[in-house]
Amino acid sequence: MPLDIVSTAKAHGGTQGVYRHHSRATDTLMTFAVFVPPQASEGRVPVLWYLSGLTCSHQNAMDKAEYRRLAAELGLMIVLPDTSPRGADVPDEKDNWQFGSGAGFYVDATREPYAENYRMYTYVTDELPGYLATHFPADMKRQGLFGHSMGGHGALTIALRNPETYRSASAFAPIVQPTTADWSKPALDKYLGVGAKSQRLYDATALIEDGHRFPEFYVDQGTADSFLDTGLRPQLLAKACERAGIKLTLNMREGYDHSYNFISTFMDDHLRYHADRLKG
Ligand SMILES: N[C@@H](CCC(=O)N[C@@H](CSC=O)C(=O)NCC(=O)O)C(=O)O
Numbered sequence: 165m166p167l168d169i170v171s172t173a174k175a176h177g178g179t180q181g182v183y184r185h186h187s188r189a190t191d192t193l194m195t196f197a198v199f200v201p202p203q204a205s206e207g208r209v210p211v212l213w214y215l216s217g218l219t220c221s222h223q224n225a226m227d228k229a230e231y232r233r234l235a236a237e238l239g240l241m242i243v244l245p246d247t248s249p250r251g252a253d254v255p256d257e258k259d260n261w262q263f264g265s266g267a268g269f270y271v272d273a274t275r276e277p278y279a280e281n282y283r284m285y286t287y288v289t290d291e292l293p294g295y296l297a298t299h300f301p302a303d304m305k306r307q308g309l310f311g312h313s314m315g316g317h318g319a320l321t322i323a324l325r326n327p328e329t330y331r332s333a334s335a336f337a338p339i340v341q342p343t344t345a346d347w348s349k350p351a352l353d354k355y356l357g358v359g360a361k362s363q364r365l366y367d368a369t370a371l372i373e374d375g376h377r378f379p380e381f382y383v384d385q386g387t388a389d390s391f392l393d394t395g396l397r398p399q400l401l402a403k404a405c406e407r408a409g410i411k412l413t414l415n416m417r418e419g420y421d422h423s424y425n426f427i428s429t430f431m432d433d434h435l436r437y438h439a440d441r442l443k444g
Pocket residue numbers: 216217218219220224228261312313314315422423424
């Protein structure tokens with residue numbers, strides 16, 4: 165399980181690193197970022213996964229999410245995976261930002277020609293955790309997930325499917341019902357097949373309807389988000405959670421849009437939420 169170091173830099177007493185490896189899941193080179201807090205010099209620390217949105221790599225959140233100062237104070241390791249496989253041999257739609265490169269939707273594709281490489285669910289839930297446990301001072305018994313938009317969808321669905329692995333889950337402006345939203349349905353149709361039952365495994369509201377449970381979710385959503393009514397629709401998650409008896413804290417943030425200005429504003433609240441649930 166070899167890992168190449170792309171870069172490391174000291175930040176807030178910890179280390180921000182970028183790493184690259186060959187992935188068995190995607191059969192491509194994959195790049196990811198990890199912030200290791202200063203507390204790791206004394207023992208393993210809790211792991212918080214940040215799943216990014218459409219068009220992103222590990223780099224966007226590293227540059228704009230402003231997580232390092234408080235993660236260093238709280239002793240949280242922050243892991244930033246890429247959002248899709250990439251490379252000349254990976255099937256893609258160059259002019260479509262809602263599909264292919266930068267738009268893996270955290271699914272394991274089953275349709276050709278995508279099934280060989282687009283296996284981001286397995287990559288994030290199985291393969292990359294193995295690298296963390298081997299190469300980093302990560303306490304894999306204390307893991308949480310959060311993410312933005314497509315990554316918020318990833319965080320909610322992965323938590324619902326693996327409640328024994330993750331202790332906490334939160335999201336910024338998540339796509340809560342990707343099987344029907346205009347910017348995600350076409351991608352799920354291509355990765356998994358039109359009308360495929362398996363699409364429900366990648367849809368937070370469908371998972372809840374089908375009996376999957378997670379103790380609680382914390383969600384922030386900007387009211388000036390241009391994707392709010394067609395792509396995101398947090399009210400659908402609220403309804404599903406209410407019916408299922410899942411505690412949901414949904415903060416509608418007046419005037420905030422979909423950008424990293426919104427994410428960085430509320431980043432501290434999310435880090436504290438996870439730290440409370442990952443301690444001890
Ligand atoms: N290019 C698009 C806008 C794309 C966009 O807003 N991407 C978001 C995630 S959207 C949901 O998954 C993002 O995080 N972008 C990266 C960034 O650094 O801001 C358009 O033209 O509307």
